[in-house]
Amino acid sequence: METKRSMARLWELAESEHGRLIRSVLSAVFGVICGMLPYFAAARMISGLFSGNRQIQFYAAWCLLAFAGYTARAVFYALALSMSHNGTFSVLKHIREQILKKLPNMPLGTVMDISSGKMKQIIVDQVESMERPLAHLLPEMTSNLMGPVFILIYLLILDWRMALLSLVSIPAGMIFMGTVMKDYGEKYEGAVKTSQRMNAAIVEYIGGIEVIKAFNQGRNSYGRYADSILANASYYYNWMKSCQLPMSIAKAVLPTTLITILPAGWAWYVTGSLSAETFLTVIILSLGVAGPLIAAMNFIDDLAKAGTIVDSVDSILKGEEQIHKDQPVPWPDSDICADHVSFGYHEGEEVLHDVSLRIAAGQLTAFVGPSGSGKSTIAKLIGGFWDVKKGKISIGGVSLQDIPLSEIYDHIAFVSQDNYLFDETIRDNIRMGKMSASDQEVEEAAKAAGCDEFIRSLEQGYDTKVGEGGAHLSGGERQRISIARAMLKDAPVVILDEATAYIDPENEAVIQNAVARLVEGKTVIVIAHRLSTITDADRIYVIRHGRVDACGTHEQLLKESSLYESMWKAHIGVKEGEKL
Numbered sequence: 001m002e003t004k005r006s007m008a009r010l011w012e013l014a015e016s017e018h019g020r021l022i023r024s025v026l027s028a029v030f031g032v033i034c035g036m037l038p039y040f041a042a043a044r045m046i047s048g049l050f051s052g053n054r055q056i057q058f059y060a061a062w063c064l065l066a067f068a069g070y071t072a073r074a075v076f077y078a079l080a081l082s083m084s085h086n087g088t089f090s091v092l093k094h095i096r097e098q099i100l101k102k103l104p105n106m107p108l109g110t111v112m113d114i115s116s117g118k119m120k121q122i123i124v125d126q127v128e129s130m131e132r133p134l135a136h137l138l139p140e141m142t143s144n145l146m147g148p149v150f151i152l153i154y155l156l157i158l159d160w161r162m163a164l165l166s167l168v169s170i171p172a173g174m175i176f177m178g179t180v181m182k183d184y185g186e187k188y189e190g191a192v193k194t195s196q197r198m199n200a201a202i203v204e205y206i207g208g209i210e211v212i213k214a215f216n217q218g219r220n221s222y223g224r225y226a227d228s229i230l231a232n233a234s235y236y237y238n239w240m241k242s243c244q245l246p247m248s249i250a251k252a253v254l255p256t257t258l259i260t261i262l263p264a265g266w267a268w269y270v271t272g273s274l275s276a277e278t279f280l281t282v283i284i285l286s287l288g289v290a291g292p293l294i295a296a297m298n299f300i301d302d303l304a305k306a307g308t309i310v311d312s313v314d315s316i317l318k319g320e321e322q323i324h325k326d327q328p329v330p331w332p333d334s335d336i337c338a339d340h341v342s343f344g345y346h347e348g349e350e351v352l353h354d355v356s357l358r359i360a361a362g363q364l365t366a367f368v369g370p371s372g373s374g375k376s377t378i379a380k381l382i383g384g385f386w387d388v389k390k391g392k393i394s395i396g397g398v399s400l401q402d403i404p405l406s407e408i409y410d411h412i413a414f415v416s417q418d419n420y421l422f423d424e425t426i427r428d429n430i431r432m433g434k435m436s437a438s439d440q441e442v443e444e445a446a447k448a449a450g451c452d453e454f455i456r457s458l459e460q461g462y463d464t465k466v467g468e469g470g471a472h473l474s475g476g477e478r479q480r481i482s483i484a485r486a487m488l489k490d491a492p493v494v495i496l497d498e499a500t501a502y503i504d505p506e507n508e509a510v511i512q513n514a515v516a517r518l519v520e521g522k523t524v525i526v527i528a529h530r531l532s533t534i535t536d537a538d539r540i541y542v543i544r545h546g547r548v549d550a551c552g553t554h555e556q557l558l559k560e561s562s563l564y565e566s567m568w569k570a571h572i573g574v575k576e577g578e579k580l
């Protein structure tokens with residue numbers, strides 16, 4: 001039942017190629033029917049010999065038919081596989097595209113909870129493993145099962161006793177096969193999980209190589225990496241070892257149709273209840289039963305794997321989506337309001353409790369508070385990275401969920417400390433802010449963000465590739481490119497996660513200038529770590545333990561919020577220390 005459900009889902013996923021896949025199955029079945037012809041021809045020729053037919057044309061015609069059947073089988077089989085592969089690769093491409101379209105509509109937290117190793121395993125390996133069930137199992141298993149059925153029907157017409165005897169070895173072989181298949185689905189699921197753990201360990205090892213070297217963790221980290229590879233190899237080894245004996249017995253028993261046919265047939269022939277002609281015909285045709293059945297057996301494991309494959313692909317395709325209207329709505333202004341918002345990343349773990357705040361259009365609003373108090377979480381909720389389930393966030397009086405996600409992303413530029421740079425040229429990375437921007441616009445944004453000079457000093461200038469995540473650039477350079485990208489986007493709302501890193505005096509001045517240009521005339525939300533940068537903010541919200549603790553201007557808060565006052569004193573203390 002489970003396998004039936006999985007195959008039905010797999011078939012549903014292949015919807016765009018149903019026509020081609022059905023044609024491939026028909027072609028394979030036709031090929032198998034043609035492939036039966038040599039057996040029938042052999043049977044007819046033996047009949048001819050027994051009946052004393054000496055006409056050479058008779059034997060020549062059957063030989064020709066046998067040859068034609070054999071050739072047609074090869075042609076239709078090749079045609080079937082070619083159609084099924086073309087169809088399947090188009091399905092795999094379609095599924096991968098669907099996954100890539102789906103990811104941006106899922107809450108960011110859900111996506112980030114899946115390790116990149118596991119994500120790669122699903123998008124690359126699991127999708128790839130649909131190739132066997134779609135391109136091979138469908139045409140080959142169907143046709144390999146149909147062939148023996150046709151033979152069996154013919155045998156039943158010839159002599160039902162012999163027909164039934166020719167089947168005896170099949171259930172015997174299937175019993176051994178059944179012991180392997182009993183928990184095959186579960187075992188395969190376990191194998192996928194060990195592979196995902198191995199992938200995650202490898203990706204983490206490579207991604208964290210800098211930390212591993214800096215903290216001399218090579219031995220520990222490599223140990224985890226090596227352990228996961230060993231665990232993966234041992235899992236497969238033990239699993240395959242447990243399958244080997246019953247599988248070999250099944251494959252040895254299945255083709256032994258002659259063990260039952262020969263003695264019984266001989267006895268019936270001697271007693272006169274079976275003609276020699278039928279006896280020999282049954283012997284020849286029964287040989288055509290085992291081959292296709294063994295070939296079909298090779299696909300049974302693919303049936304058992306289908307459940308795990310569709311479940312892991314569906315964990316993304318059917319994953320929770322952010323639910324937003326898709327029709328654009330007019331916004332009167334960019335006033336942002338949060339009303340009694342409570343939020344947690346995971347069920348039962350609330351990190352924001354009943355947060356209400358107002359960010360006036362065109363003003364500078366800052367969030368300050370201790371580390372982990374929830375500043376970035378509020379900013380990300382405003383940026384539409386997650387949907388709130390308790391309370392409401394609105395822009396210009398329109399609830400965020402009534403605004404299409406793409407409009408929110410167009411309307412808000414989010415500049416964080418670690419804006420990701422793609423392994424493309426600097427020009428392409430900046431152009432992500434506005435894909436239609438001309439080279440001149442890109443360069444103007446770079447100038448305004450204070451990075452034109454350093455870009456031009458690079459050997460290939462704007463055409464320099466930045467490496468994965470911008471690894472070939474310094475932290476400050478990466479940040480300025482992110483700012484240039486946001487400038488090009490020119491969104492009316494800018495959310496700025498203020499940099500704590502790269503604050504050497506020279507860089508700080510350049511970045512502050514770039515930021516000042518970025519936020520000119522915009523509604524700005526700053527997640528502030530250095531209070532001296534937001535003393536002239538129009539409004540400052542002090543966040544503590546996921547709640548709004550106080551709000552006001554710098555002067556008001558110094559008088560009214562003990563937390564803000566102590567944070568200010570601590571900040572001033574550090575500043576004084578820096579000067580010394």
Ligand SMILES: Nc1ncnc2c1ncn2[C@@H]1O[C@H](COP(=O)(O)OP(=O)(O)OP(=O)(O)O)[C@@H](O)[C@H]1O
Binds near residue numbers: 371
């Ligand atoms: N993706 C996530 N999944 C689960 N929990 C998260 C996630 N991001 C943040 N948190 C948790 O939510 C709480 C608030 O985190 P948040 O990043 O909003 O704080 P913050 O005030 O911005 O901190 P900081 O100043 O250190 O950046 C913390 O307890 C944090 O561990």
